Amino acid sequence: MSVAFEPIxxxxxxxxxxxxxYRLYIEEAGQGIPLLCLHTxxxxxxxxxALMNDAQITQRFRVIAFDLPWHGKSxxxxxxxxxxxxxxRDFYIEIIxxxxxxxELDRPVVMGCSIGGRVVLGLAADHADAFRAIIxxxxxxxxxxxxxxxxxxxxxxxxxxxxxxxxxGLMAPMSPETERWETLWHYMQGGPGVxxxxxxxxxxxxxxxxRLRQIDTTRCPLYLLTGEYDYSCKPExxxxxxxxxxxxxxxxxKGLGHFPMSENPALFRSFxxxxxxxxxRPG
Amino acid sequence: MLERLPDLVNGNTALVRRGRCFxxxxxxxxxxxxxxxxxxxGRVTSVERGPFRMASWxxxxxxxxxxxxxxxxxxxxxxxxxxFGLLRxxxxxxxxxxxxxxxxxxxxxxxxxxxxxxxxxx
Numbered sequence: 516m517s518v519a520f521e522p523i524x525x526x527x528x529x530x531x532x533x534x535x536x537y538r539l540y541i542e543e544a545g546q547g548i549p550l551l552c553l554h555t556x557x558x559x560x561x562x563x564x565a566l567m568n569d570a571q572i573t574q575r576f577r578v579i580a581f582d583l584p585w586h587g588k589s590x591x592x593x594x595x596x597x598x599x600x601x602x603x604r605d606f607y608i609e610i611i612x613x614x615x616x617x618x619e620l621d622r623p624v625v626m627g628c629s630i631g632g633r634v635v636l637g638l639a640a641d642h643a644d645a646f647r648a649i650i651x652x653x654x655x656x657x658x659x660x661x662x663x664x665x666x667x668x669x670x671x672x673x674x675x676x677x678x679x680x681x682x683x684g685l686m687a688p689m690s691p692e693t694e695r696w697e698t699l700w701h702y703m704q705g706g707p708g709v710x711x712x713x714x715x716x717x718x719x720x721x722x723x724x725x726r727l728r729q730i731d732t733t734r735c736p737l738y739l740l741t742g743e744y745d746y747s748c749k750p751e752x753x754x755x756x757x758x759x760x761x762x763x764x765x766x767x768x769k770g771l772g773h774f775p776m777s778e779n780p781a782l783f784r785s786f787x788x789x790x791x792x793x794x795x796r797p798g
Numbered sequence: 799m800l801e802r803l804p805d806l807v808n809g810n811t812a813l814v815r816r817g818r819c820f821x822x823x824x825x826x827x828x829x830x831x832x833x834x835x836x837x838x839x840g841r842v843t844s845v846e847r848g849p850f851r852m853a854s855w856x857x858x859x860x861x862x863x864x865x866x867x868x869x870x871x872x873x874x875x876x877x878x879x880x881x882f883g884l885l886r887x888x889x890x891x892x893x894x895x896x897x898x899x900x901x902x903x904x905x906x907x908x909x910x911x912x913x914x915x916x917x918x919x920x
Binding site: 681744 | 873874879882885887896897902903
């Protein structure tokens with residue numbers, strides 16, 4: 516064949532969880548230490564496209580990402596049309612653990628961004644022994660809403676335009692235009708009410724401040740990397756987490772915003788490679 | 799000066815297309831100064847400078863002079879690159895009928911962003 520496919524392979528998994536069956540979309544590339552990646556609110560696994568295409572990473576890491584139910588190519592469960600989607604803290608924490616277990620991942624590294632950067636703090640508190648290392652991007656421990664999110668799910672406003680309007684400014688102004696608009700396209704493709712429902716976790720049912728004291732970084736290392744242009748999860752919120760968690764390793768990333776791995780993969784690489792090198796180092 | 803908006807916006811085909819269904823008047827406040835921006839089908843038809851005694855508008859963007867000045871820098875400092883950053887920093891408020899604003903958020907951001915590097919309201 517003369518075409519040059521990317522090394523990323525995607526599959527669908529029928530997945531029973533908490534009494535319902537979901538059809539999950541999971542994609543991966545590479546081999547070695549499992550690295551489970553969690554997308555942001557209202558988006559999907561494509562945010563990690565660059566990581567999965569980076570041979571320097573995939574030669575040592577099996578990079579895996581799944582679309583949460585309702586997101587990307589993962590379907591909502593049967594009966595979705597009769598309920599309001601709302602992501603809750605406990606559902607979010609437990610489905611990540613359940614997916615890792617179902618895939619028989621051997622103590623994976625987990626990396627999440629935004630809501631994913633929040634939920635990994637819950638994983639660190641409750642499931643440290645299940646993970647080799649935990650990486651939070653744009654992590655904060657507590658909800659802090661700054662606009663009326665109900666506009667994201669309003670019949671008078673096209674929800675993809677509303678999502679675009681709400682997140683377009685969260686990236687660094689110097690991030691490459693192509694990657695910025697790719698990132699925004701993912702947002703525009705989210706289903707109605709899904710971004711809004713995810714923000715239920717981010718702004719209401721997602722406080723992990725009380726669990727920070729349970730995090731033991733000697734059992735599972737915790738790395739927190741936050742882009743300086745992110746006014747949603749400001750660097751100061753990540754630094755607050757760092758104060759509460761002895762041993763957390765914090766990097767404030769200059770020139771990046773709320774979607775570091777997607778808005779400027781080349782620059783993000785310079786920050787994440789040293790972390791992955793450290794995790795992969797024997798002993 | 800916001801009076802330059804017709805020149806800055808109407809020649810931008812992509813921006814005008816983005817606002818093709820937007821026809822409204824909105825108020826922009828930069829500290830104590832105010833402007834009414836009149837838009838029809840994505841084109842800025844006129845801009846009036848205050849003070850106003852009996853202004854009619856659909857929604858208002860009321861911001862501090864300091865906040866807008868940072869927003870309009872060629873490369874804004876962190877948090878000031880977007881109107882939502884100004885909201886977050888307490889440097890901007892949205893008021894009035896927010897439905898047309900939310901329905902056309904990227905267009906309105908584009909109009910205000912057109913002044914970036916052009917001296918903003920100075």
